[in-house]
Amino acid sequence: MTPDEFRRHGRQVVDWIADYLESLESRPVRSQVRPGEVRAALPSAPPERGEPYEQVLADLDRVLLPGITHWQHPSFFAYFPANASGPAILGDLLSSGLGVQGMLWATSPACTELETVVVDWLARLLDLPAALRTDSAGGGVIQDTASSASLVALLAAGSRAGGELARRTVYTSSQTHSSLEKACRIAGIAPGNLRVVDVDPRTLALDPEHLRSLVSADVAQGAVPTLVCATIGTTGTTAIDPVRRIGEICREHGGWLHVDAAYAGVSAVCPELRWINDGVADYADSYVTNPHKWLLTNFDCSVLWLRDRRPMIEALSILPEYLRNAATLSGQVIDYRDWQIPLGRRFRALKLWSVIRWYGAEGLREHIRGHIRLADEFAGLVAADEEFVLWEHHPFGLVCFRPRWPGLPIQDANEATIALLERLNDSGELYLSHTKDTEHVLLRLAVGAPSTGREHVHAAWRVIRDTYAAMA
Template structure:
C-alpha cells in the first residue's frame, strides 16, 4: 500500500469509526450472535490473491459488526467501563503509524522519555507520592493490563524477599482480583502459597488482624512472606481495603505491599476523592491503576508505579549482547524492557499523552464526577423501590443491587435474579453483569462511558423494572 493509497483508505477508516460511534446507540448493546456465526460468515481459506481494501470494510460491516458487543455503547453497564475517546484513538493511530519498538531507550529515545514524562504527570494528577516519579528511586511504567502489572510487582517482591528454595507466600482476600492467583502460578508458587485472608462480612475489606496472624504462622513454619495485595475498589463491589492498617502490618513484617487500584485509582484526579490514597505514600511498594477503564484511554493502558525500582530490574533484567549499547551502559537512561515481562513494547504513551493534553485535569475530573453523579442517581432510584435491595457502598461509578423475591429460597431467588439478568441482556437494551456477596447474587450497574447520560440510566432502570414485572 503506497502512502497515497494509505491516505485514501485511512480517511475512509476514520470516517467509518466516526460513523460507528455516532450510530452506536442504535445497535443492541450485547452481540446477538450465536457461537460460530462470525466464522461461518467468512471464507474458510485465506485468499490466494490480494483483495481491495473495500472488501475488508464490506466484511467488517457484514460479518464482524454483528458479532461485537459494543463496549462504547452508552447503555453498556457491565463489568467496568472500557473507555475509548477520540484523542486516545488518534494517539493509538499515531503509535501504529510510527511503528516504534521501544524496548530500550536507544531504539527510540522519544518513546521512553515521553512515557517517563506522562507517568510522572499522571502521578501528579492523582496526588501520588513524589518517590513514584521516574526521577526518584522509584518510577512508573505503562503496562498492558493490571494483570501484567501485578505479576511484575510480584516478581519484584519475590526478588526482594529472597528465600530461594524455601516456601514463599503471598496474601490476598476473597475479593482480590483473580490475576493475583494467576500471577502466583506464573511465578512458580505452589498451590496454597497464595494465602486467602478473611474479609469483613459487611464491608468486604481485608482483615489486617487476620493478615498479621497468618504471616506470623507462616514465619513460624519457616515460610518467607513476600507480598500482600490490598485493593482499592474491588472488581466485585468496589470494596476498599484499609491500606494504611495493612501497610503497618507489612512494614512490621518486612513484606512488600502492592496496591491494586485498577478501576478506582483514576478517580483521585478529583481532589475530593484522594482519601482513597490513604496509606499509599507511607507503605505502598507498588501501585497500579488503569486509565483504560474509566479515564477515556482506550485499551490497553495500565500504569504501574514502584517506590523502589531496583528489585524489579534485578528480577527482570537479562542483557544479551545484541541489546548492549552505549546509552544503556552509561546508566543515564531508562530501558523499559526491564520493567515488564515481554521484551518488545508499543508506544502506548502517545495515547495517554493525547488524552491528558486534550482533556486536561479539569476535563478528566468532569468525566469522573459525571459518572459518580449518575451512579448516585441510579442508586436513589433503586432505594426508592421496595422490590429491590441496594448495597449501600457506592462511592464511585458502580452500584450493586438485587431484586427481592418474596417467598423464594435463597437458591431460587439467585436463579431468578440470573434469569432476569439474561432477559435484560438478551433484549439488547442494556448490558449488566453480576457478582455474589455472601449467599446472594447481585446485579452490577457500572457507569462511566463518556456517552452515557441521565436518560440512559433512567431507561436502564425502566427496563429493569419492566423485565422484573414480566418475571
C-alpha cells in the same frame, strides 16, 4: 499500500469510526450472534490475491459488526468500562503510524522519555506520593494490563524477599482479582502458599486482623511473607481494603504491599476522592491503575508505579549481546524492557499523552464526576424501590443491587436474579454483569461509557424494573 492509497483508505477508516460512534445507540449493546456464527461467515482460507480495502470494510459491516459487543454504547454497564475516546484513538493511530518498538531507550528515545513524562504526570494528577515518580528511586511504567503489572510487582517482591521460592507466601482476599492468583502460578508460588484472607462480610474489605494472624503463623513456621495485595475498588463491589492497616503489617514483616487500584485509582484525579489512597504514601511498594478502564484511554494502558525500581530490574533484566548499546551501558537511560515481562513494547504513552492534553486535568475530573453523579442517581432509584435491595457502598461508578424476590429461598432467589440478568442482556437494550456478596447474587451496573447520560441510566432502571415485574 502506497502513502497515497493509505491517505485515501485512512480517511475512509476514520469516517467509518466516526459513523460507528454516532450509530452506537441504534445497536444492541451485547452481540446477539450464536457461537461460531462469525467464523462460519468468513472464508476458511486466506486470499491468494490482495483485495481492495473497500472489501475489508464491507466485511467489517456485514460480518463482524453483528458479532461486536459495543463497549462504548451508552447503555454498556457491564464489568468495568473500557473507555475509548477520540484523542486516545488518534494517539493509538499515531503510534501505529510511527511503528516504533520501544524496548530500549536507544530504539526510540522519545518513546521512552515521553512515557517517563506521562507516567509522572499521571502520578501528579492522582496526587500519588512523589516517591513513586521517576526522579526518586521508584518510577512508573505503562503495561498492557493490571494482570501483567501485578505479576511484575510479585516478581520484584520475590527478588527483594530473597530466600527459597518454596517458602514465599502471598496474601490476597476472596475479593482480590483473579490475576493475582494467576501471577502466583506464573511466579512459581507454591499453591498452598497463597493465603486467602477473610473479608468483613458487610463491606467485603480485607480483614487486617485475620491478615495479621496468618502472617504471624507463617513467620512462626519459617515462611517468608513476600507480597500482600490490597485492593482499592474490588472487581465485585468496589470494596476498599484498609491499605494503611495492611501496610503496617507488611512493614512489621518486610512484606511488599502491592495496591491494586486497577479501576478506581484514576478517580483520584478528583481531590474529593483522594481519601481512597489513605496509606499509599506511607506504605505502598507498588500501585497499579488502568487508564484503559475509566480514564478515556483505549485498551491497553495500565500504569504500574514502584517505590523502588531496583528489585524489579534485578528480577527482570537480562542483557543479551544483540541488545548491548552505548546508552544502556552508560546507565543514563531507562530501558523499559526491564520493567515488564515481554521484550518488545508499543508506544502506548502517545495515547495517554493525547488524552491528558486534550481533556486536561479539569476535563478528566468532570468525566469521573459525571459518572459518579449518574451512579448516585441510579442508586437513589434502586433505594426508593421496596422490591430491590441496594448495596450501600458505591463511591465510584458501580452500583450493586438485587431484587428481593419475596418468599423465595436464597438459592432460588439467586437463580431468579441470574435469569433476570440474562433476560435483560438478551434484550440488547443494556448490558449488566453480576457478582456475589457472601450469599446473594448481585447485579452490577457500572456507569462508565463516555457517552452515558441521565437518560440512559433512567432507561436502564425502567427496563430492569419492568423486566423484573414481568418475572416476579
